[in-house]
Amino acid sequence: MTTVQTSIVKDLALAPEGHLKIDWVKEHMPVLNRIREQFEQEKPFSGIKVAISLHLEAKTAYLAKVIQAGGADVVITGSNPLSTQDDIAAALVEDGITVFAKYNPEPDEYKDLLIKTLENKPDLIIDDGGDLVTILHDERRDLLSQIRGGCEETTTGILRLKALERSGELQFPMIAVNDAFCKYLFDNRYGTGQSVWDGINRTTNLVVAGKTVVVVGYGWCGKGVAMRAKGLGAKVIVTEVDPIKAIEAYMDGFEVMPLNEAAKHGDYFVTVTGNKHVIRKEHMEVMKHGAILSNAGHFDIEVNKNDLNQLAKNKRVVRKNIEEFELLDGRKIYLLAEGRLVNLAAGDGHPAEIMDMTFALQAISLAYMNEHYKEIGNQVINVPYELDQKVAQYKLESLGISIDQLTPDQIKYLESWKE
Incomplete structure (x- = not known):
């Protein structure tokens, strides 16, 4: 023991x-x-x-x-x-x-x-x-x-x-x-979708409805984050590098554009790519005053924190899990949970x-x-x-749910090429 x-x-x-x-x-x-x-x-x-x-x-x-x-x-x-x-x-x-x-x-x-x-x-x-x-x-x-x-x-x-x-x-x-x-059908989509917004909402105490949310990456986690943002009343923009996922996001009713363009419009940004430095200097330079950055990928490398620090003339913690970066032109950009998984670092997962x-x-x-x-x-x-x-x-x-089962005749039909 x-x-x-x-x-x-x-x-x-x-x-x-x-x-x-x-x-x-x-x-x-x-x-x-x-x-x-x-x-x-x-x-x-x-x-x-x-x-x-x-x-x-x-x-x-x-x-x-x-x-x-x-x-x-x-x-x-x-x-x-x-x-x-x-x-x-x-x-x-x-x-x-x-x-x-x-x-x-x-x-x-x-x-x-x-x-x-x-x-x-x-x-x-x-x-x-x-x-x-x-x-x-x-x-x-x-x-x-x-x-x-x-x-x-x-x-x-x-x-x-x-x-x-x-x-x-x-x-x-x-x-x-x-x-x-x-x-991935449930954890990545419904779990991440709900817990990301749990973390963002409890941390910021700001409204989502009427805002523009930029979801960076449209894998199963990105799908969940976008779906829940839409349900909260946000306008959703998806950015992608995969043309198939980009079409899927479009067919799901979301705007699709490069991040350089989306960065100009976003109030909230959520990265869900599993890659590094997907939000970096050129994006931060065109963001709106008050933009809120968060990450739901595993490591704290999706938002380039070095770029954010270099652009800032002042930095302070304004609430638990919210860092404020004041840029040279007076704009302020906020980073949640040090760029770590917002749903766990600023929530219960x-x-x-x-x-x-x-x-x-x-x-x-x-x-x-x-x-x-x-x-x-x-x-x-x-x-x-x-x-x-x-x-x-x-x-x-x-859940108390039962489903149908194939009959022997149906199984035989599915296994045969002659019928």
Whole structure:
């Protein structure tokens, strides 16, 4: 059993509040509850150590407890300096989980917490953005031999994994959970769509209706952000580099134009690309006075903060999670949550019912990896479709919804080329 001394958290006295938060999300995660019951009976992780790097808030904490219920020795850290909730970290320590996480650590300390997590020598990992995988393949290759495989949560991490795989340097198998239907169709679209605006609205306390929102990137997250902005009464402009996604945004009823032009019109900007420096100096130079910049991509590199600092003659924090940059001509531009994920750094992240599906996929995908890692080999694979369907079926059943089934004659028809 984990002892308090093995963990690094801010304050163990915060644990009672953390337990209340975890209890709340547990009541709204029926799919994960069902999987927990199965894990308690089957113990798929008996004798296994699992390292988790995810945004350390209540829903993540409950995933860790479900994996623990499956017999695992769990060690967990955050995946972003501003998304760790210290009361949740403290509660997990009380529950026998090793925790290396604090809210807003210095960059070197944040990295050290990741390394300490890996120094517990896990057999399996769950990563979010690829930090654990990168450290294992770069600085701490001495820890590679223990790793059986793992799962990746988000687009940014999968991009890094695919690069490793293409170069022939990937040293263990990974499952791309982000690319599962029950992840991106719901988590990326409905989860990001709602939680981004939760974070922006609670932080700014300003109206969205009647404003112009520029959504930079129209992947599944961008679709959700644009949809919710429209629902809040905003005029929405989408910018894209992919012509197919640009047409889709147009057919969905949004204006589409280059960011150089959109920058002149936007009141709110939300970046959701997974790329670097998509909003930079030439865009900032033409923005309106009072423009609000936010990011919902994994890393704080989508808004070029160096450019913003260079353009500013004065800078100050005007509200929690709002930095004001006064430019030479008197215009003021505002950056939310240091350019980090606004939905987690300035909010509580996705709704529990949404993360119920995503974390159910994580749990059963990790069990699949533990069973099949030898035959998978050093490659990135998709979540097996039958696992995707299982999560969807469990979710429907939790909602009291039943659906039709194909008749034997229909199955035969679909499998035949003669009729």
